[in-house]
Amino acid sequence: MAILLGSIADDYTGASDLANTLTKNGLRTVQTVGIPDPSLALPDVDAVVVSLKIRSVPASDAVTAASSAERWLRQRGAGHVLYKICSTFDSTDAGNIGPVTEALSDAAGGGVVLVTPAFPETGRTVYLGHLFVGGQPLNESPLKDHPLNPMHDANLVRVLTRQSRNAVGLVDLTAIAAGAGAVKARLDALRTAGVTAVIADAIFERDLETLGEVALETPVSTGASGLGLGLARALVRSGRISSDGATTADAIRPVGGLSAIVAGSCSKATLHQIDVAERSMPVLRLDPERLLAGPDEIAAAISWAGDRISAGPVVIAASAAPETVSRLQSLHGREASGHAIETATSIITAELVERGVRRLVVAGGETSGAAVDRLAIPAFLIGPEIAPGVPVLRTVGNAQGDMLLALKSGNFGGEDFFTAALAMMH
Ligand SMILES: Nc1ncnc2c1ncn2[C@@H]1O[C@H](COP(=O)(O)OP(=O)(O)O)[C@@H](O)[C@H]1O
């Protein structure tokens, strides 16, 4: 299998978001969970998105994992590797966007890396290096309260500089609006000045098309689904995609079984989606203190679900509002509480699958990563889009048999996302 575009995603929801965008823009795409075992039969594709869970791990671990994935992708022919980060630039001063970007660039021989989290379809735009989420600067958006990566600075040149060894520059909208030639000239000037990564503005898809065209001539870029769109369209325009385009219908052949929703995202969007779901299906809100205290809360949740799930889908949620999250974190620490809750929700998910769930929605990036790892799912085919950034996924090579999943980024989806997702899974 020779591929044209490789991607390394820093979390699993982000990987499915990117795979969805690449598919919608004409690339046959598969999402793997880590580097797949050589025995796994993957379909013939144009693009592979390797999902890693490296957004919130020590930077050195993230660099090691991303570097192995990069080597694997290059060995399979990838001329360009996109490091897929969150459209809200989720990271801390310790990383991991800067360290991974620099490591991937070094491995590919250096140069300047284009970096942009812009994803206009979901309201993420970058202007003069500042990230806006909907109408708000990043630091005023709900991301200021993220449980693991609270974002307090919208100036991404500053944010990335704090995480990088080398200088970070800006390619502003004026250069991008002037076209690929102007962007390349700006990159040349910045390279001469010692810059190795640039934040690129982008407001409209046409800006991302320009950036995709420029990025495709370089070995590495860093960005969200918007840059994926630009790269995919540039590849299609280049005439290098030999297939008739990507199809998604086969991925949603019915799998039967029971259905469930597990939520660990504490984003404003997910909290509202849970409230809305409560009008039409049973919802269990886990007690985070009890989850951290021992296995009883997990056992109680499994028993609660067992009593109801044969009658229809249920929701089990650890998700809580910012005040509750802060209280828990002040008692147990930010990372320890996040990790313990992810472990708990992943155990509950695996028990639900053990009891016959084959159609599963997981809300939250880290939450999805923990759940998919516990289920040991090796890869996914990409089905149709449920909401911008969230496709239906079909497992490949799964020990429990075929399943349909939706891995929902915390911030994505309309208020009826859970019912909309299950309506597409049979
Ligand atoms: N009630 C809670 N208190 C503290 N942390 C929580 C709670 N519920 C979930 N979490 C943690 O918050 C984090 C949410 O991150 P994630 O799953 O990536 O969601 P998102 O997609 O919104 O970023 C996870 O580590 C999860 O375990």
Ligand SMILES: O=C(O)[C@@H](O)C(=O)COP(=O)(O)O
């Ligand atoms: O780019 C995005 O916003 C998403 O693809 C993504 O990475 C979301 O991360 P989580 O909100 O942690 O799921």
